[in-house]
Amino acid sequence: MxxxxxxxxxxxxxxxxxxxxxxxxxxxxxxxxxxxxxxxxxxxxxxxxxxxxxxxxxxxxxxxxxxxxxxxxxxxxxxxxxxxxxxxxxxxxxxxxxxxxxxxxxxxxxxxxxxxxxxxxxxxxxxxxxxxxxxxxxxxxxxxxxxxxxxxxxxxxxxxxxxxxxxxxxxxxxxxxxxxxxxxxxxxxxxxxxxxxxxxxxxxxxxxxxxxxxxxxxxxxLWAILSEENKFWKKHSEELKKKLLTPSGDILLKPFSELTTAEQRRFLKHLYPQWSFETVETVVRFVKSSKTFWAGENLTLLKEGEVLKIIPSRLEFKPYAYKLPIGGEVFVKEANLVLKTRVRKLTSEKELFTKPPNVEFFQFETLPEFFTVRNRREGDRFVPFGRKKEVKLKDFFIKEKIPKHLRDTIPLLTLANKILWIVGIRRGNFFAVKDLNKEVVEVVYEQLD
The missing domain is CATH 3.40.50.620 (HUPs)
Structure with missing residues (x-):
């Protein structure tokens, strides 16, 4: 050969x-x-x-x-x-x-x-x-x-x-x-x-x-070395999120200040991948300074008690929508993840309660041809699983303390404009599995590096 x-x-x-x-x-x-x-x-x-x-x-x-x-x-x-x-x-x-x-x-x-x-x-x-x-x-x-x-x-x-x-x-x-x-x-x-x-x-x-x-x-x-380095920093930054972020997405000043400059830079870039090096450096310098307030063209920094508040200008995320065929998959580049579907039968009721967080099951009288995966739209409403009352998606995000800069990127699994799943966050109340003898649609998402 x-x-x-x-x-x-x-x-x-x-x-x-x-x-x-x-x-x-x-x-x-x-x-x-x-x-x-x-x-x-x-x-x-x-x-x-x-x-x-x-x-x-x-x-x-x-x-x-x-x-x-x-x-x-x-x-x-x-x-x-x-x-x-x-x-x-x-x-x-x-x-x-x-x-x-x-x-x-x-x-x-x-x-x-x-x-x-x-x-x-x-x-x-x-x-x-x-x-x-x-x-x-x-x-x-x-x-x-x-x-x-x-x-x-x-x-x-x-x-x-x-x-x-x-x-x-x-x-x-x-x-x-x-x-x-x-x-x-x-x-x-x-x-x-x-x-x-x-x-x-x-x-x-x-x-x-x-x-x-x-x-x-x-x-x-060089590619092999830096690929492994990036995997390390991504994992380390995810671990730091648990220690440094408040439920509302603010950064705890004391533990952040104790990090090395390299960790601070990588952590900020992980949180805000769209930031330039200059923006990252602005935040690092601000934390080290005695200043309590800084305002620039694209973001505002505020030290408030024990936390650092980063208030970006509203990011102009364009609306996106993708077809997700039943039995197929789709890459959502805005969220850097892949969604896959397949039709199957559950082996037992236990599967419904022991599934990993990246999996959801839905059941239909008539199988649809495809789902639509999109980001939020003005006026979106959502019925969380186990509830009957509809809530505004905007209010749900606020209550769940989803950081503002992430809200326009989060994929929504929808059918006929009903939100079935805020992917990775909360399932909706529609098309729940009620009959274990009938087929279900399994939806899995895979977050990419």
Missing amino acids: HKVEQKFLKAIKDFNLISEGDKIVVAFSGGADSTLLLYLLKEFYNYLGLKGLYAVYVNHGLRESAFKDEEFARGFTAGLGIPLEIKKVDVKSFAKSQKLSLEEAGRVLRYKTLEGVRQRLGYTKIATAHHLSDLTETQLLFYTRGSIAGIKGFQPKEGMVIRPLFYLTKEEIYRYLEEKGIPHIEDETNTDLTIARNRIRHKVIPQLKLINPSLEDSALK
């Missing part, structure tokens, strides 16, 4: 990227990377136990020559016997409206498009062609920005997205395609040196390889 094929299968095994029966939407541009990805998935289709491949070409509307790439994509996928869907997105308008770079806007729209296709088809995974050379570039890019979290780079598996080429370098990809005589196209924007990533790829990395020819291997080692 070719070394490239071995590395492809090793990544799938090491990171549990593919399960038997998976149906995969493949991001396909016709470039060398995605061409290899699609070819290998087709080549090992039966070996991996796949049940479906579906290629999606996303036209960003940035290049006049894109129509030629579309023609190549049609021909190549037809040759493999894989269906292809071409989607066009307006990256320029989106970048302008969201104040993003063209590269970032393209990335956001690309994943949004792929996820939309995945949900529509009821497929289980999205495969992208990111590889080890991409990881190296990403690490260097975030190094220039001073981002510790970013230096780690991307993961081989994030929610529904898998990256089976994770162990392969760009050089290995090109060599394999040449050896096998597999055609591909070249995107002329990859040589545009006005793009920061391209400058790193064509100018910086060749110089670094003069110092360390095994640069990609070093990037992989």
Whole structure:
């Protein structure tokens, strides 16, 4: 077996990227990377136990020559016997409206498009062609920005997205395609040196390889080290939450002050992942100072007795909604979790009372086709389990002392606009299990790293 094929299968095994029966939407541009990805998935289709491949070409509307790439994509996928869907997105308008770079806007729209296709088809995974050379570039890019979290780079598996080429370098990809005589196209924007990533790829990395020819291997080692470091800090920060947070979400000043600066920074970043390093440092300095009040453009800090109150400006979370098919799963990126459903029978009544907190059961006279998973809306009302009286969701959150900055991100499992479950927090009173002889719908959520 070719070394490239071995590395492809090793990544799938090491990171549990593919399960038997998976149906995969493949991001396909016709470039060398995605061409290899699609070819290998087709080549090992039966070996991996796949049940479906579906290629999606996303036209960003940035290049006049894109129509030629579309023609190549049609021909190549037809040759493999894989269906292809071409989607066009307006990256320029989106970048302008969201104040993003063209590269970032393209990335956001690309994943949004792929996820939309995945949900529509009821497929289980999205495969992208990111590889080890991409990881190296990403690490260097975030190094220039001073981002510790970013230096780690991307993961081989994030929610529904898998990256089976994770162990392969760009050089290995090109060599394999040449050896096998597999055609591909070249995107002329990859040589545009006005793009920061391209400058790193064509100018910086060749110089670094003069110092360390095994640069990609070093990037992989760095990724492995920082991934474990991040797991440690995440677990440690969760433990600190129990000691440092009051029921209302304020921070106890004395135990927080006793932490090392590194712990303080990591803890704050864990609580507020959207914060910049500068914002984290502002809070750390404020705690150490004799000041009792500080107000900035985006947040207010207040020392009140034994606690630190952090009052952010209202975060503008956009409404989100996802279809969750019965017997399927969905990735909720706003909450960084996966929800899965299946229909089954309970083994005993005991299951209802001993289930873990990430599981709920529902029973229906007629099985629905899907649930809707969304965040809160103005005027939402909720009937907590075991009660008959409806309460305002806003009042429920206040009573349960859910921090304000989290309320717009929490997923709600709904059916016909009834809230069945505030995921991970409280079950609703609708569709309770009443007959152990009948099937139930089991809903499980998995919080991702």
